[in-house]
Amino acid sequence: MTAQIIDGKAFAATVRAKVADHVARIKEAQNITPGLAVVLVGDDPASEVYVRSKGKLTVEVGMNSYEHRLPAETAEADLLALIEQLNADSDVHGILVQLPLPKHLDESLVINAIAPEKDVDGFHISNVGRLATGQKAMVPCTPLGCLMMLRDHLGSLSGLNAVVIGRSNIVGKPMAQLLLGDSCTVTVAHSRTKDLADVVRRADIVVAAVGRAEFVPGDWIKKGATVIDVGINRVAAPEKGEGKSRLVGDVNYAQAAQNAGAITPVPGGVGPMTIACLLANTLTACCRAHGLAEPKGLTA
Numbered sequence: 001m002t003a004q005i006i007d008g009k010a011f012a013a014t015v016r017a018k019v020a021d022h023v024a025r026i027k028e029a030q031n032i033t034p035g036l037a038v039v040l041v042g043d044d045p046a047s048e049v050y051v052r053s054k055g056k057l058t059v060e061v062g063m064n065s066y067e068h069r070l071p072a073e074t075a076e077a078d079l080l081a082l083i084e085q086l087n088a089d090s091d092v093h094g095i096l097v098q099l100p101l102p103k104h105l106d107e108s109l110v111i112n113a114i115a116p117e118k119d120v121d122g123f124h125i126s127n128v129g130r131l132a133t134g135q136k137a138m139v140p141c142t143p144l145g146c147l148m149m150l151r152d153h154l155g156s157l158s159g160l161n162a163v164v165i166g167r168s169n170i171v172g173k174p175m176a177q178l179l180l181g182d183s184c185t186v187t188v189a190h191s192r193t194k195d196l197a198d199v200v201r202r203a204d205i206v207v208a209a210v211g212r213a214e215f216v217p218g219d220w221i222k223k224g225a226t227v228i229d230v231g232i233n234r235v236a237a238p239e240k241g242e243g244k245s246r247l248v249g250d251v252n253y254a255q256a257a258q259n260a261g262a263i264t265p266v267p268g269g270v271g272p273m274t275i276a277c278l279l280a281n282t283l284t285a286c287c288r289a290h291g292l293a294e295p296k297g298l299t300a
């Protein structure tokens, strides 16, 4: 069997088109433009790229983009004051603080300072609790993107065995909650899971989010399973020339594609869905703030 490729780049483009369509309609009917504020502290090169891309795509879907770039040595009190100001700004419907933050800043304190209804990353403790208890929440973008791709590929997920490898607060735990919400039987596996290979071999859905290059070999994948690879790992690629590198996921793609029914590639799988879902969440936050109907198919 050679797996069907789940093209996250193409799917993300369809999500952004739906967002753009809905934004145009609320602009026309309500004279409201959703606004997203992105805060970048420091000069981490990867974060720079992601923030630039977020700003560009926000404008492309017709929303207002507000970028706040602060120096790496910014005091915590100054960052909290900026968040306070954004919380109070009615033109700003979504606030995102790009992670990771410089070491001297307390990530939890900063995230929990964002008004929960503007927390388009879904990392605020109140959104975490709401998702875990099945209440309306802002849902973290990466797991939301994975869920959208799974629903699009499989239709109903009800009754399927799903394994999430990785238990991070940002991906593993919310992913498990979302799969439970769609009536999967969910196992959350991690580095201390006994007989991990056997656990994965029973799964109809495998979500790999361990952050270790090609950690999951192909012979762990059940025939016909759907594999969602969240990992983005840069590894040396001497075959491309001296000092060159390439991106790989947490799954050995070439091997897994022999067994899986469908699989997301890296790059071009889950990654592009993260930003598409950020835009979807900003639109959702705007609709909730103004008591408007929420966009269909763009939330959990």
Ligand SMILES: Nc1nc2c(c(=O)[nH]1)N[C@@H](CN(C=O)c1ccc(C(=O)N[C@@H](CCC(=O)O)C(=O)O)cc1)CN2
Pocket (backbone or CB within 6 Å): 050, 096, 097, 098, 099, 100, 121, 141, 142, 232, 247, 266, 267, 268, 269, 270, 271, 272, 273, 274, 275
């Ligand atoms: N506040 C947040 N910080 C971070 C998040 C987040 O969701 N919220 N996620 C990551 C970074 N990230 C978005 O911020 C992100 C990562 C990767 C991609 C992506 O499209 N990757 C491409 C490959 C890119 C490359 O060539 O290097 C892909 O997978 O195809 C988008 C967004 C950490 N911080």
